[in-house]
Amino acid sequence: MIDLYYWPTSNGKKISIMLEECGLPYKVIPVNIGAGEQFEEHFLEISPNNRIPAIVDHDPPGGGGPISIFESGAILQYLAEKTGKFWPQDLRGKYEVTQWLMWQMGGLGPMAGQANHFRNSMPGQSDYAVKRYTDECNRLYGVMNRRLADRQFLAGDFSIADIACYGWVQGHERQGQTLEEFPNVRRWFEDMGARPGVARGAAVGKDLRKSPDQETPEERELRIKTMYGQRAR
Numbered sequence: 001m002i003d004l005y006y007w008p009t010s011n012g013k014k015i016s017i018m019l020e021e022c023g024l025p026y027k028v029i030p031v032n033i034g035a036g037e038q039f040e041e042h043f044l045e046i047s048p049n050n051r052i053p054a055i056v057d058h059d060p061p062g063g064g065g066p067i068s069i070f071e072s073g074a075i076l077q078y079l080a081e082k083t084g085k086f087w088p089q090d091l092r093g094k095y096e097v098t099q100w101l102m103w104q105m106g107g108l109g110p111m112a113g114q115a116n117h118f119r120n121s122m123p124g125q126s127d128y129a130v131k132r133y134t135d136e137c138n139r140l141y142g143v144m145n146r147r148l149a150d151r152q153f154l155a156g157d158f159s160i161a162d163i164a165c166y167g168w169v170q171g172h173e174r175q176g177q178t179l180e181e182f183p184n185v186r187r188w189f190e191d192m193g194a195r196p197g198v199a200r201g202a203a204v205g206k207d208l209r210k211s212p213d214q215e216t217p218e219e220r221e222l223r224i225k226t227m228y229g230q231r232a233r
Contacts, residue, residue: 002026003056005046007033008205010109010167011072015053017163017201018076022083026055030208034223046070057082073105076160086159093155100147100154100161104168108144111136112168115175121224134176141172141182148184152191166192167202 004019004026006012019026031037031052038050047054047070054070061082069075080087087097115133118126144165147154154161169189172179179186192198215223 005054013167016204020201021197104164145182
């Protein structure tokens, strides 16, 4: 059994989708990041960066005690190695997938997240930031669109790279993007959503999180104070 410390965010959905696609048994343990539960001591022992997702695998490969993993990209790689799925281990195939996983981790995710933040959580705070991140997000969608021009998935076959990107592309409207501008991404997005495992994984915890327009002013103030502007102390 795998314990999944989770909140229904783009990064969280990577792991629920992967677990569903792999057919692995898991238990969802909600971590309400808007209420500050990611800073509780027991969670920090599992995820020292106080971010979701994180897992504890009680049946790791090779036996031994439970193993905890944080960082969504590392979790995807761990689960792929555990199951032998969605991450080829021949040299060329492995790095074809790995480079697109890293592209998401270092590019698409951070830039899409910043575009969403300045457009929706902090509207009117910085026109420069809105343009900067919306434009860079648009550039990255263009990279993805070119990549998908002659293949169904990012690395040819369905892989952890596709799983990593899907949750972020789900939020394209809040990032100021339209998939009509990127027909290959739109086709890929539809193909991904048609996979039963992806659909099940993306729906995990959908009732846990309120949309911003459902929040009370007090809830919004707590969420912003908790999630943004943190320092080491």
